Amino acid sequence: MPEALLGGEAALRAEAIAAAAKALAASRNPVIAGLMTDMAGAIAALALARATGAALDHAYAGWILRDLDVLRSFGGFLTTPLQTRALADCVLLVGETVPDFAPSPPTLAPERTRTVLRLAGAGLGVRLGVLRAVLAGRNIAADAALHALAESLRAARFGVAVFSAGELDALALEMLAGLIADLNAKTRFFGLPMAAPGNAVGVMHALAAKTGYPVRIGFARGEAEHDPWRFDAARMAESGETDLVLWIGESLPEWAKRVRLIALVPEGVTLKPMPEVVMFAGKPGIDHAAVLYDAELGTLAFRRGAGISPSIAEILQSITKSVQAW
Amino acid sequence: MVIRIFGGRIVDPANGRDEIGDLWIQEDRIIAPPEAGKSADAPAQEFDASGMVVLAGGIDIHSHIAGTNVNTARLLLPEHAAGGTSPVPVGELIGRLYAAMGFSLVVEPAISPHVALQAQCELAGIPFIDKAILSALGNDDFCLRLVRAGEETALVDYIGRTLSATRGLGVKTINPGGAAAFREHATAFSLDDEVPRYGVSSRAIMKALQRATKTLGVPHPLHLHCNNLGLPGNVETALATIAAAEGERLHLAHLQFYAYGKEGPRQFSSAAARLAEAVNAAPNITADVGQVMFGQTVTISLDTIRQFNALGAAHPRKFAIIEAEGQGGGIVPYKYRRTNFYNVVQWAAGLELFLLIRDPWRVFFTTDHPNGAPFTAYPDLFALLMDRDLRAQWIAELPKDAMEMTTLPAITREYDWPEIAVMTRAAPARLLGLADRGHLGPGARADIAIYRPGPDKAAMFRNAALVFKDGVLIMRDGVPLRSHFGKALYAKTVFDPAIVRRLAAYYETSFGVSHEAFDVVPEALEALALRSSPPARSGGARETPNPFEEVPCLG
Numbered sequence: 001m002p003e004a005l006l007g008g009e010a011a012l013r014a015e016a017i018a019a020a021a022k023a024l025a026a027s028r029n030p031v032i033a034g035l036m037t038d039m040a041g042a043i044a045a046l047a048l049a050r051a052t053g054a055a056l057d058h059a060y061a062g063w064i065l066r067d068l069d070v071l072r073s074f075g076g077f078l079t080t081p082l083q084t085r086a087l088a089d090c091v092l093l094v095g096e097t098v099p100d101f102a103p104s105p106p107t108l109a110p111e112r113t114r115t116v117l118r119l120a121g122a123g124l125g126v127r128l129g130v131l132r133a134v135l136a137g138r139n140i141a142a143d144a145a146l147h148a149l150a151e152s153l154r155a156a157r158f159g160v161a162v163f164s165a166g167e168l169d170a171l172a173l174e175m176l177a178g179l180i181a182d183l184n185a186k187t188r189f190f191g192l193p194m195a196a197p198g199n200a201v202g203v204m205h206a207l208a209a210k211t212g213y214p215v216r217i218g219f220a221r222g223e224a225e226h227d228p229w230r231f232d233a234a235r236m237a238e239s240g241e242t243d244l245v246l247w248i249g250e251s252l253p254e255w256a257k258r259v260r261l262i263a264l265v266p267e268g269v270t271l272k273p274m275p276e277v278v279m280f281a282g283k284p285g286i287d288h289a290a291v292l293y294d295a296e297l298g299t300l301a302f303r304r305g306a307g308i309s310p311s312i313a314e315i316l317q318s319i320t321k322s323v324q325a326w
Numbered sequence: 327m328v329i330r331i332f333g334g335r336i337v338d339p340a341n342g343r344d345e346i347g348d349l350w351i352q353e354d355r356i357i358a359p360p361e362a363g364k365s366a367d368a369p370a371q372e373f374d375a376s377g378m379v380v381l382a383g384g385i386d387i388h389s390h391i392a393g394t395n396v397n398t399a400r401l402l403l404p405e406h407a408a409g410g411t412s413p414v415p416v417g418e419l420i421g422r423l424y425a426a427m428g429f430s431l432v433v434e435p436a437i438s439p440h441v442a443l444q445a446q447c448e449l450a451g452i453p454f455i456d457k458a459i460l461s462a463l464g465n466d467d468f469c470l471r472l473v474r475a476g477e478e479t480a481l482v483d484y485i486g487r488t489l490s491a492t493r494g495l496g497v498k499t500i501n502p503g504g505a506a507a508f509r510e511h512a513t514a515f516s517l518d519d520e521v522p523r524y525g526v527s528s529r530a531i532m533k534a535l536q537r538a539t540k541t542l543g544v545p546h547p548l549h550l551h552c553n554n555l556g557l558p559g560n561v562e563t564a565l566a567t568i569a570a571a572e573g574e575r576l577h578l579a580h581l582q583f584y585a586y587g588k589e590g591p592r593q594f595s596s597a598a599a600r601l602a603e604a605v606n607a608a609p610n611i612t613a614d615v616g617q618v619m620f621g622q623t624v625t626i627s628l629d630t631i632r633q634f635n636a637l638g639a640a641h642p643r644k645f646a647i648i649e650a651e652g653q654g655g656g657i658v659p660y661k662y663r664r665t666n667f668y669n670v671v672q673w674a675a676g677l678e679l680f681l682l683i684r685d686p687w688r689v690f691f692t693t694d695h696p697n698g699a700p701f702t703a704y705p706d707l708f709a710l711l712m713d714r715d716l717r718a719q720w721i722a723e724l725p726k727d728a729m730e731m732t733t734l735p736a737i738t739r740e741y742d743w744p745e746i747a748v749m750t751r752a753a754p755a756r757l758l759g760l761a762d763r764g765h766l767g768p769g770a771r772a773d774i775a776i777y778r779p780g781p782d783k784a785a786m787f788r789n790a791a792l793v794f795k796d797g798v799l800i801m802r803d804g805v806p807l808r809s810h811f812g813k814a815l816y817a818k819t820v821f822d823p824a825i826v827r828r829l830a831a832y833y834e835t836s837f838g839v840s841h842e843a844f845d846v847v848p849e850a851l852e853a854l855a856l857r858s859s860p861p862a863r864s865g866g867a868r869e870t871p872n873p874f875e876e877v878p879c880l881g
Contacts, residue, residue: 078654
């Protein structure tokens with residue numbers, strides 16, 4: 001198993017790191033994308049972006065930012081997966097992709113029963129809007145199903161709406177956040193967002209603690225700037241705005257064929273098209289120790305890992321050192 | 327290496343010293359001056375502190391600088407992130423700005439155990455200063471069950487295990503029972519209100535935690551965020567809480583937010599004078615002020631009832647209310663205005679507490695960052711405390727109707743250097759149980775701040791002339807000279823491991839996850855590789871320095 005590939009041929013990791021550093025140092029407008037890595041990897045990627053004036057994007061930035069845009073323009077009542085299990089007597093599953101939830105009584109309020117409901121189908125944003133209007137007592141044409149749903153939500157003592165910004169559009173997310181806020185005038189109701197894959201929540205927190213911003217950050221002007229449109233790696237690749245992408249993840253995105261590419265991927269992954277430089281790293285938390293967002297716990301957690309492979313962070317740190325030497 | 331700092335005014339009240347003299351450092355410690363004539367001890371480096379004031383490193387016992395709520399505040403306010411003026415600065419800036427002011431230790435006072443790892447990871451990335459967390463208990467189901475059942479021994483062990491697992495320096499309780507009551511629809515919760523479904527009062531929870539913290543031997547007494555924060559007339563709650571302490575040690579957080587009466591045309595007045603008298607009369611009580619300063623900030627609190635009630639005042643109009651097992655929190659942006667009657671009364675009430683609580687060993691310098699103001703307002707606050715003429719200038723420009731609701735204009739006291747040194751150095755070190763900090767005696771950690779007095783006191787405090795951390799000169803006039811990382815301090819507790827088996831069963835039943843899933847293990851911080859690469863040892867093996875430092879419990 002090679003450590004790295006140069007032009008598709010087996011190479012030493014050090015050679016690949018040097019080649020990656022040379023390409024990044026020469027790039028006019030590089031992007032570090034994918035960013036499916038642990039906290040250490042995110043921090044190391046941030047340092048490399050600072051050193052090269054690169055932009056930082058995450059494969060699931062769209063998902064993360066749809067959640068965040070509601071929060072930072074309106075607000076949110078949010079809860080955790082464990083508290084939902086422990087206390088929710090009403091669970092509203094919004095959309096098709098949210099998994100079923102056991103109707104067993106809440107573990108810390110076992111004297112209560114748990115109602116599990118699902119609202120899905122076409123036009124979810126509008127239906128949530130109508131539901132919100134029904135709950136607000138507005139005189140609006142709504143079907144019996146929505147009226148029944150409204151009654152169940154009103155009856156909740158501790159309700160939770162589980163949803164995924166990977167599925168819901170901006171309107172649906174905003175309507176849901178508003179609906180939850182309205183319900184809190186009389187009861188307690190919270191949203192439980194499904195976590196985006198690829199440690200997107202962890203990466204967002206790692207970057208925010210160090211820059212104040214989530215993903216889609218650029219360092220082209222030296223200081224961190226956040227712009228969800230400008231630093232969208234797909235857009236930058238499609239438009240030819242970037243001349244080099246360092247992809248951290250597994251399979252390559254569809255737009256990879258339109259840009260010069262360096263990849264940092266787990267061992268054994270086959271890539272198409274073949275990037276100029278490929279470096280193989282361990283899977284965080286499996287091959288090496290890592291701190292990752294744990295969607296079951298709803299917080300960061302430590303995974304010890306086997307301690308056998310270099311981490312993405314270590315490779316990125318080596319690239320940064322090499323860039324700084326250029 | 328031996329360093330000598332000479333010619334400065336050494337203000338070290340813990341050792342009864344206030345004189346022009348020398349200070350000697352060897353490695354990371356302050357040492358006794360070598361005997362005359364010993365050439366072997368000639369200093370390798372000398373610093374001229376003539377005309378300057380030499381203090382131990384400052385200690386902030388209550389400042390929200392890390393954790394999921396602080397980070398959510400950053401994410402909520404991207405419009406304030408640029409330009410370095412955010413009320414929630416990023417980690418690197420927190421370390422740099424605190425160190426520039428001569429602070430060497432900052433305590434993040436509100437970390438729910440389940441999110442301790444994130445907080446410790448963020449703290450590990452803050453340069454220059456030492457830091458610590460207080461673990462928030464008293465709204466978590468497990469704790470409430472123990473209190474209800476009167477299981478005081480188990481509560482002691484539970485706290486011991488929690489501090490050990492989260493690497494906490496002490497115990498914080500926030501409107502005890504209030505967040506649990508909020509889950510059951512309460513929107514008000516006072517000292518003798520009972521938590522629905524548990525049948526225990528806030529008072530009972532507070533007392534149980536106060537006793538358990540003492541029994542465990544944690545040096546820092548229970549750190550209490552009282553009920554009814556921010557409400558008119560809540561001085562009665564604070565007074566009742568002081569009485570409820572029954573002579574036992576208790577720390578009251580951000581007391582300014584409880585110093586309100588209901589006098590005057592707007593039924594809102596400062597009751598700080600009355601509250602200060604109560605503190606003066608109760609030697610078991612310590613308090614930090616939580617001073618309000620004017621400007622944009624963001625309130626970050628685990629008191630979900632209070633934050634829920636504050637949503638209407640959000641500026642800009644957005645918020646996050648997070649409900650979590652243990653305790654979540656609320657994040658509500660807010661702007662304190664010089665033209666706002668209520669905000670001005672709050673500002674005055676904080677200063678009254680500073681100036682009317684007579685014993686600087688029992689009043690602590692905080693703005694409850696960022697709740698009363700970002701910590702970047704500290705220099706102005708120091709200046710207001712040390713200069714009554716400056717206070718008079720501020721007062722003259724503030725609304726008279728607000729000032730009439732306070733006693734501030736009549737107060738002439740000015741803090742002097744020894745009082746500043748007690749309040750921000752010696753007293754917090756003693757409060758937290760840190761024998762080698764807060765003073766400049768031999769054996770003390772060589773955390774030293776040297777200020778250059780001048781007419782602009784705020785400028786003097788904003789950028790200390792010289793700052794040493796662990797014996798290393800890290801800053802000169804606010805400019806960092808080298809990278810340096812401090813430690814995270816935690817209380818080394820001893821507890822009966824029987825509690826662990828009980829927690830394991832409880833977590834399995836209640837949450838379906840391991841009770842150890844949230845633990846902070848040192849390897850986690852090593853995995854983060856947050857620091858610059860440590861120097862290779864002679865053997866060539868990389869060794870990450872231990873990011874933690876133990877603080878012994880009392881016997």
